[in-house]
Amino acid sequence: MERHERTHDSETRIGCFEAMNRMTDALDGLLSSKVRHAFDEHLAQCDDCQEHAEHLRELLKVLYHQPRAVMPIELREDPLSFPIRRLRRFFSNPRAVWRDLPVAVRLLIEGASIAAVVVLGIRLGPIAREMYEARMEKRLQTMIAAEDLSNQAVPLVRGKGDAEEGEELASSEGEAENSAGVEVESDVQVGKSEIWRFNLKTDAPTIVRGEILKALKETGVPENTSGIGGVEAPGGIQFDILVPIAVIAPLKIQLERLAGTPSENLPFSETFTWYKNRSKKPIPAGMSRVVIWLSQI
Amino acid sequence: MPKTAPSTRDTRKSDDWIDGVVLTYGDLLYDLCQTMLWSPADAPDAYRSILRTLARRRRTEKFERYERPWILQIAFRELRGMKKRSPRLLTPAEQVMLDSNPDPRARLRFFDSYFHRLPIESQCLLILRDKYGIPVSEVSAVLEVPEASARLQRLQALRMLESWIYGGEYGTA
Numbered sequence: 001m002e003r004h005e006r007t008h009d010s011e012t013r014i015g016c017f018e019a020m021n022r023m024t025d026a027l028d029g030l031l032s033s034k035v036r037h038a039f040d041e042h043l044a045q046c047d048d049c050q051e052h053a054e055h056l057r058e059l060l061k062v063l064y065h066q067p068r069a070v071m072p073i074e075l076r077e078d079p080l081s082f083p084i085r086r087l088r089r090f091f092s093n094p095r096a097v098w099r100d101l102p103v104a105v106r107l108l109i110e111g112a113s114i115a116a117v118v119v120l121g122i123r124l125g126p127i128a129r130e131m132y133e134a135r136m137e138k139r140l141q142t143m144i145a146a147e148d149l150s151n152q153a154v155p156l157v158r159g160k161g162d163a164e165e166g167e168e169l170a171s172s173e174g175e176a177e178n179s180a181g182v183e184v185e186s187d188v189q190v191g192k193s194e195i196w197r198f199n200l201k202t203d204a205p206t207i208v209r210g211e212i213l214k215a216l217k218e219t220g221v222p223e224n225t226s227g228i229g230g231v232e233a234p235g236g237i238q239f240d241i242l243v244p245i246a247v248i249a250p251l252k253i254q255l256e257r258l259a260g261t262p263s264e265n266l267p268f269s270e271t272f273t274w275y276k277n278r279s280k281k282p283i284p285a286g287m288s289r290v291v292i293w294l295s296q297i
Numbered sequence: 298m299p300k301t302a303p304s305t306r307d308t309r310k311s312d313d314w315i316d317g318v319v320l321t322y323g324d325l326l327y328d329l330c331q332t333m334l335w336s337p338a339d340a341p342d343a344y345r346s347i348l349r350t351l352a353r354r355r356r357t358e359k360f361e362r363y364e365r366p367w368i369l370q371i372a373f374r375e376l377r378g379m380k381k382r383s384p385r386l387l388t389p390a391e392q393v394m395l396d397s398n399p400d401p402r403a404r405l406r407f408f409d410s411y412f413h414r415l416p417i418e419s420q421c422l423l424i425l426r427d428k429y430g431i432p433v434s435e436v437s438a439v440l441e442v443p444e445a446s447a448r449l450q451r452l453q454a455l456r457m458l459e460s461w462i463y464g465g466e467y468g469t470a
Contacts, residue, residue: 020452020456021452023452024448024451024452024455025448052459055459055462055463056455056456056459058405059455059458059459059462060427060455062405062408063423063424063427063428064427064428066332066408066428068324068328068428069327069328069330069331069332069337069340071323071324071327071344072341075327075341075344075345076319076323079315079319079323079344079345079348080315080345080348080349080352
């Protein structure tokens with residue numbers, strides 16, 4: 001490429017190097033009139049510089065007409081993921097968001113809310129009360145029926161509970177054979193001088209008492225057996241009776257059934273455990289001592 | 298006055314300010330993102346990132362008179378970082394195709410590809426100055442270089458483009 005030095009044309013004041021340096025300013029129209037004149041003169045005489053100027057002019061034109069990216073509408077509306085921003089703002093200070101709403105809208109929402117609460121109160125109040133009363137009535141009837149049943153059979157005696165038995169149990173702990181009450185009837189083997197203890201945890205001992213009396217009767221325990229009515233002790237009711245050995249197995253099954261079906265007819269629930277230990281006190285032959293403890297949950 | 302009041306006011310002010318930036322400079326910023334990153338897919342993320350940086354830095358940096366260069370400077374820094382982290386490079390086949398085409402008219406159709414061979418600073422300079430007509434003095438503030446350097450850099454970038462598109466060797470004239 002031919003180079004035009006400053007001395008190329010004595011009449012022009014600028015050479016190709018300077019013309020190139022001033023090219024962008026000339027294209028932007030930033031040159032002073034004097035320099036502009038010299039620049040134009042140089043371009044008129046120098047084909048290379050003229051060509052460069054044409055190229056740059058064309059490049060600038062292309063640059064200017066480059067397509068401009070169109071911002072997606074969702075980005076324009078939510079530049080910082082606005083929903084998240086507004087949610088964050090709402091949770092950080094809901095009162096501010098509430099305050100931003102127009103007064104008319106706020107009054108409308110408040111009025112509608114109060115009206116809705118009043119209407120709901122009027123409509124739902126009696127219904128809720130009726131449902132509650134019906135439920136309480138049913139529960140009361142059940143309790144009265146169960147209590148009547150238990151009182152009809154044998155009266156409940158008031159007593160201290162079995163502190164004595166506790167001592168006895170503690171003393172014979174070493175030889176006790178404890179087990180959780182999930183066994184079937186074939187596993188029940190009753191030995192001599194044994195105390196069989198059944199524990200039922202219940203939220204309604206008086207009701208369960210009636211069921212136990214029924215169970216005792218069904219298993220063949222004589223009605224005149226001493227202590228068959230149970231003793232009311234702090235924390236529950238205790239039965240401490242001497243029964244024939246043959247009664248133990250069916251009685252255990254009955255008690256298990258009673259504990260296993262809490263919700264069919266009775267409004268209470270129980271948990272059932274049993275174990276046996278040997279008695280230090282003599283027990284008549286063919287008999288076994290049964291202690292049923294109905295503890296109040 | 299409750300304790301939450303100032304922060305709420307600040308949040309609202311900040312939101313309003315961001316809305317104003319979006320309204321005034323949103324299109325320019327988005328186009329800058331897309332053109333410099335050369336990726337329509339990355340542009341929205343870059344745009345959001347710039348707005349987040351603006352919102353964050355506005356709390357600490359005071360500016361009263363020179364809002365546009367301050368915004369563009371932050372945008373340029375963000376985009377330069379992103380471009381460095383994930384540059385889009387031409388494949389060898391694309392390079393050969395660009396260099397082997399003898400017709401300048403045909404080369405002009407691939408102006409984008411030649412443009413993205415330029416350094417990121419030159420790209421930003423040409424976009425701001427020649428696509429959007431922002432004065433060189435402002436662009437030099439954006440690029441954090443003296444005004445004379447920005448002018449020279451612009452000329453060099455144009456000469457570089459000229460040599461790639463119209464042929465010839467840059468610097469021989």
